[in-house]
Amino acid sequence: xxxxxxxxxxxxxxxxxxxxxxxxxxxxxxxxxxxxxxxxxxxxxxxxxxxxxxxxxxxxxxxxxxxxxxxxxxxxxxxxxxxxxxxxxxxxxxxxxxxxxxxxxxxxxxxxxxxxxxxxxxxxxxxxxxxxxxxxxxxxxxxxxxxxxxxxxxxxxxxxxxxxxxxxxxxxxxxxxxxxxxxxxxxxxxxxxxxxxxxxxxxxxxxxxxxxxxxxxxxxxxxxxxxxxxxxxxxxxxxxxxxxxxxxxxxxxxxxxxxxxxxxxxxxxxxxxxxxxxxxxxxxxxxxxxxxxxxxxxxxxxxxxxxxxxxxxxxxxxxxxxxxxxxxxxxxxxxxxx
Amino acid sequence: xxxxxxxxxxxxxxxxxxxxxxxxxxxxxxxxxxxxxxxxxxxxxxxxxxxxxxxxxxxxxxxxxxxxxxxxxxxxxxxxxxxxxxxxxxxxxxxxxxxxxxxxxxxxxxxxxxxxxxxxxxxxxxxxxxxxxxxxxxxxxxxxxxxxxxxxxxxxxxxxxxxxxxxxxxxxxxxxxxxxxxxxxxxxxxxxxxxxxxxxxxxxxxxxxxxxxxxxxxxxxxxxxxxxxxxxxxxxxxxxxxxxxxxxxxxxxxxxxxxxxxxxxxxxxxxxxxxxxxxxxxxxxxxxxxxxxxxxxxxxxxxxxxxxxxxxxxxxxxxxxxxxxxxxxxxxxxxxxx
DNA sequence: AAAAATTACTTAACCGTTTAAGTTCGTAGC
DNA sequence: GCTACGAACTTAAACGGTTAAGTAATTTTT
Numbered sequence: 001x002x003x004x005x006x007x008x009x010x011x012x013x014x015x016x017x018x019x020x021x022x023x024x025x026x027x028x029x030x031x032x033x034x035x036x037x038x039x040x041x042x043x044x045x046x047x048x049x050x051x052x053x054x055x056x057x058x059x060x061x062x063x064x065x066x067x068x069x070x071x072x073x074x075x076x077x078x079x080x081x082x083x084x085x086x087x088x089x090x091x092x093x094x095x096x097x098x099x100x101x102x103x104x105x106x107x108x109x110x111x112x113x114x115x116x117x118x119x120x121x122x123x124x125x126x127x128x129x130x131x132x133x134x135x136x137x138x139x140x141x142x143x144x145x146x147x148x149x150x151x152x153x154x155x156x157x158x159x160x161x162x163x164x165x166x167x168x169x170x171x172x173x174x175x176x177x178x179x180x181x182x183x184x185x186x187x188x189x190x191x192x193x194x195x196x197x198x199x200x201x202x203x204x205x206x207x208x209x210x211x212x213x214x215x216x217x218x219x220x221x222x223x224x225x226x227x228x229x230x231x232x233x234x235x236x237x238x239x240x241x242x243x244x245x246x247x248x249x250x251x252x253x254x255x256x257x258x259x260x261x262x263x264x265x266x267x268x269x270x271x272x273x274x275x276x277x278x279x280x281x282x283x284x285x286x287x288x289x290x291x292x293x294x295x296x297x298x299x300x301x302x303x304x305x306x307x308x309x310x311x312x313x314x315x316x317x318x319x320x321x322x323x324x325x326x327x328x329x330x331x332x333x334x335x336x337x338x
Numbered sequence: 339x340x341x342x343x344x345x346x347x348x349x350x351x352x353x354x355x356x357x358x359x360x361x362x363x364x365x366x367x368x369x370x371x372x373x374x375x376x377x378x379x380x381x382x383x384x385x386x387x388x389x390x391x392x393x394x395x396x397x398x399x400x401x402x403x404x405x406x407x408x409x410x411x412x413x414x415x416x417x418x419x420x421x422x423x424x425x426x427x428x429x430x431x432x433x434x435x436x437x438x439x440x441x442x443x444x445x446x447x448x449x450x451x452x453x454x455x456x457x458x459x460x461x462x463x464x465x466x467x468x469x470x471x472x473x474x475x476x477x478x479x480x481x482x483x484x485x486x487x488x489x490x491x492x493x494x495x496x497x498x499x500x501x502x503x504x505x506x507x508x509x510x511x512x513x514x515x516x517x518x519x520x521x522x523x524x525x526x527x528x529x530x531x532x533x534x535x536x537x538x539x540x541x542x543x544x545x546x547x548x549x550x551x552x553x554x555x556x557x558x559x560x561x562x563x564x565x566x567x568x569x570x571x572x573x574x575x576x577x578x579x580x581x582x583x584x585x586x587x588x589x590x591x592x593x594x595x596x597x598x599x600x601x602x603x604x605x606x607x608x609x610x611x612x613x614x615x616x617x618x619x620x621x622x623x624x625x626x627x628x629x630x631x632x633x634x635x636x637x638x639x640x641x642x643x644x645x646x647x648x649x650x651x652x653x654x655x656x657x658x659x660x661x662x663x664x665x666x667x668x669x670x671x672x673x674x675x676x
Numbered sequence: 677a678a679a680a681a682t683t684a685c686t687t688a689a690c691c692g693t694t695t696a697a698g699t700t701c702g703t704a705g706c
Numbered sequence: 707g708c709t710a711c712g713a714a715c716t717t718a719a720a721c722g723g724t725t726a727a728g729t730a731a732t733t734t735t736t
Contacts, residue, residue: 003722017722018724021722053724058723
């Protein structure tokens with residue numbers, strides 16, 4: 001059976017397609033009895049409008065894109081949840097694109113958006129994104145764009161972030177307060193704004209506390225196997241840190257396993273804080289002190305701002321940036337008997 | 339600046355829109371010099387075809403939908419990864435829909451697919467899905483559909499599953515071998531095929547080992563807070579189980595926390611096995627014995643089958659069902675010093 | 677009672693691309 | 707020299723809706 005179209009309804013009811021279209025959209029140009037006839041037939045035949053015909057004509061797709069580095073990370077999956085909650089409420093569809101931290105993939109994805117496929121874009125940059133011509137290009141085409149978490153400072157649009165500097169400062173201060181003398185920061189990028197801010201917070205805390213050593217900013221790979229042996233190397237070296245801040249959730253397992261392997265006790269020999277939203281943080285061995293980001297709320301906030309801009313014209317995105325604070329949750333990886 | 343269209347290219351080059359279209363698709367009807375002229379101008383002006391015009395005309399959207407209960411679950415996020423990997427390779431776009439285990443939401447989502455929005459659908463049912471008219475409806479519209487993990491037996495299409503019966507049997511046998519006398523199964527549904535199969539495997543193992551008690555199949559809520567107190571109640575009761583199999587990853591945290599609260603030792607007082615893909619399973623306290631599902635491969639396989647069917651006509655989906663085995667990984671929650 | 681406005685439609689253009697069915701011209705075949 | 711044919715296009719219809727503009731009949735205004 002072929003799909004029901006407006007044309008078929010029109011023929012059946014001896015009306016023009018225009019009348020059908022208007023009746024279905026409850027236009028005042030159509031009389032109530034006619035509307036009822038149309039709506040009755042439409043629902044009886046289970047008429048469902050073709051998604052693309054409408055989108056083509058209205059130049060609106062009721063679709064947004066979410067571009068992110070990966071999905072197997074609790075921050076991003078919670079953020080998707082927040083985004084989806086709002087999109088669903090607004091009757092929008094959500095296209096998802098994963099960059100796998102790959103800049104050229106990100107560029108290709110954004111380029112495609114010039115096809116009119118999406119009305120707006122939510123994104124979190126890759127760890128590689130140092131050039132941003134592709135983002136400016138999109139922005140110039142006037143496709144509403146909201147960054148969340150990993151933002152591009154150079155593009156003037158709404159940015160939903162968390163207080164990375166303060167969180168990192170707080171985490172560092174916490175490690176210092178717990179007696180750490182040599183604290184390392186594990187990053188995945190030297191380009192990302194979040195990496196920089198987290199580094200700066202860490203650096204500032206070291207300085208404010210007159211910690212003797214230079215900042216130790218360790219750049220990790222985008223590969224689980226490589227990172228595990230990397231962690232073993234770092235934790236096995238004679239000048240190993242006695243405090244570690246993982247700026248990425250997925251490094252946590254590597255650190256824990258490397259310490260286990262090397263028979264280093266957490267928190268006795270090494271204290272660990274992770275930027276993480278793992279719901280299992282409290283049942284790790286030992287339970288994990290985390291900087292917990294408001295992932296769901298950030299996704300939600302980003303979506304809210306995007307939809308505001310889709311619904312209103314002359315809307316200035318820049319005024320809508322938002323910083324939602326993270327929380328330091330102290331657990332057993334930094335404090336005994338936490 | 340407005341978007342470049344085929345019309346504009348045609349005017350610029352004094353050609354018909356048809357010629358442009360054909361030149362861009364490298365048709366033999368167009369001479370090589372003309373093709374070159376067209377392609378040069380198109381790339382110089384950064385022409386990007388309108389996604390919806392093409393989709394409307396070709397009746398193909400190069401888009402698939404993924405419908406799942408939730409995304410904040412490592413099984414599903416890994417499955418998305420697998421799906422996305424194939425979709426990207428094939429140049430398809432991926433729409434994501436979350437049902438939040440809600441049947442009416444699932445129905446609404448599937449209904450929308452009759453709009454021609456997607457060329458095919460990958461899905462995993464909600465825990466509530468007991469009726470399947472909405473799925474049959476979609477299937478009758480000849481929109482290719484592949485189930486993964488949570489399948490609908492009643493609809494005759496490809497199903498990518500894991501060996502739920504055997505895995506559950508194995509998990510139960512393992513607990514019995516570890517000395518458990520009273521083993522409970524924690525489920526989230528009595529409708530789902532996976533729940534039933536996992537129950538049957540558990541039941542069979544109890545029977546084969548002549549375990550004295552009746553099967554204990556505990557239905558949990560779709561709410562984290564409710565489940566935590568529920569777990570406390572169960573683990574605090576006088577006839578509490580000494581072995582627990584969680585058929586859903588997210589119940590693990592509740593069990594662990596309830597046991598901690600009640601000062602029950604895992605694995606001494608209670609042994610725990612979870613169907614889980616948590617990468618942190620090995621660093622939990624104690625590390626968690628899991629049935630680890632081939633989530634990424636299942637997503638990938640489902641996508642592969644879907645694209646096969648999209649590319650070939652007269653393709654019989656039913657022959658493409660696949661069962662990819664899970665793995666029991668024994669760790670500290672069932673065996674001391676694992 | 678004539679003019680103006682309102683109601684309830686229809687007609688036709690349009691969104692941007694694809695494609696079946698011409699058309700024109702040059703060349704090959706007989 | 708005439709037909710046939712292929713090359714390289716163009717024309718126009720189509721995909722399925724939406725919407726500005728037009729129209730005929732009825733109602734309201736003056």
